[in-house]
Amino acid sequence: MRRLLPFVLIGAALLAWELVVRSGLWSPLLFPPLEKILSELILFFSKSESLMEAWVSLYRALGGFALAAVAGVAIGMLMGRSAPAAALLDPFFSGTYAIPKIALFPIFIFAFGIGSLSKLALVFLECLYPIVIITCQGARSVNRVLLWSAQNMGESRLRTFARVVLPATAPYIFAGFRVALPVALIVVIITEMISSADGLGYVVIYALASLKTDRMLAVVAVIALLGLALDRALVFLRDRLVYWEKLETYYV
Amino acid sequence: MGIVRFVLLLLVLLAWQLLWIRGLPEYVLGPVEILRHFGAALGERDFYDHVGASLMRSMPGFALGTLLGIALGLAAGVARSFDQMLSPVVFLTYPVPKIVMLPLFMLWFGIGDVSKILIIALACFYPAFISAYYGAKATPAILVWSGLNMGAGKWRIFLRVVVPNALPQVFAGIRVSLALSFIVMFATEMINARSGLGHMIRVAENSLRFDLMYVSLASIAILGYASDQLLRLGRERVLAWQEQNA
Secondary structure (H helix, E strand, O other): OOHHHHHHHEEEEHHHHHHHHHOOOOOOOOOOHHHHHHHHHHHHHHHOOOOOOOOOOHHHHHHHHHHHHHHHHHHHHHHOOOOHHHHHHHHHHHHOOOOOHHHHHHHHHHHHOOOOHHHHHHHHHHHHHHHHHHHHOOOOHHOOHHHHHHHHOOHHHHHHHHHHHHHHHHHHHHHHHHHHHHHHHHHHHHHHHHHHOOOOOHHHHHHHHHHHHHHHHHHHHHHHHHHHHHHHHHHHHHHHHOOOOOOOOOOO | OOOHHHHHHHHEEEEEEEEEHHHHHOOOOHHHHHHHHHHHHHHOOHHHHHHHHHHHHHHHHHHHHHHHHHHHHHHHHHHHHHHHHHHHHHHHHHOOOOOHHHHHHHHHHOOOHHHHHHHHHHHHHHHHHHHHHHHHOOOOOOHHHHHHHOOOOOHHHHHHHHHHHHHHHHHHHHHHHHHHHHHHHHHHHOOOOOOHHHHHHHHHOOOHHHHHHHHHHEEEEEHHHHHHHHHHHHHHHHHHHHHHHH
């Protein structure tokens, strides 16, 4: 029953939508019928051009995320395990945390061009913060007894890091990833809506501007599904890699 | 420690200024230049209009989304019926980028401030709900039992045990929501608006007014930073008992 509940809810939402359409109180431009949205959705998946748009967005989101994951884990580990590094970097990260990085986008456009590079750079920057902060928290909270044991048994620093610190921090690292991955998608969609000639965000704005509401909703559905699928994939990966600690979230 | 940080900050700014004097691309201004332009903007009415327009969008959206999120999150954390009804929806839609709803909201509520305020509220709702939910759920059962044993009613337990226990988490959620409210405000204004800081930066970008670009950037940075510090101050007052423990 608990596993089925989300599907029941989606079904109820779709039913409510159809009722609103049938009631005829609003223009079909505002609430297009489900079958039109569905046919646009099928059209989306059957055309290679539209799949290319999805690929462009995915490439930007995952590319920026991957760069932020590598750099973020490295910086977070450094800050968590080394006091001088923390003293140097912590003021920077906590001082600029609350500043919306999206405001840098126009400058990034001048610096990196209007194509993928400026978007990748902004995704990288926005994803870096949660990954660094949560990784640092995790690296700081490694059980001291485990570290002493490893040292006592004559392990080298590198081995201690690889066999003790890294596994102990892994659940935190994935928690950071789980915060950052939706952020990556959000930033890509926003930047594509603001200024772009390709990608899903651009397609949504273009469909809205040409009043193709059904197409717009189909692409909105694709973006929503993409967000869900990315999160599921990350949780799947996490459960395989960090199998010793159960994920403490809701059943979704 | 504080002095070291201050000196470090000064060194960074100095290096930046020196680099700028040596010659940086046109779109990068030096700190002194930015300060000069910002000072000039402070004397103009236009600037305050833009800041006011931005705040009139981000503040109501933030308040609406966060308050609703906290209230429903606490309710779902303590009452099973709320939990079963709300949590699946929230957790299922959590990884969906909320900004995709903006075109839809623009269609339904017009391209004015209502659609922007609602999308900001929607974005702020999620972190507030989730942190309040987990905060309320994490209330130690023994505290609730003690309260019950001493004859406290349900409301009293909620207000005196569950809420204080959830407060640190709730504040963590509010902090995320606050940062989000500025991000979404700026994004919606860049996508479509006739006023506000996001609109200002777009106009500046299109007319190559780099000075105005940096004025907008500096204002949003100051707003984001100042509101975060304000929240921290409020947190320290409300959670004085918790700070002492830590």
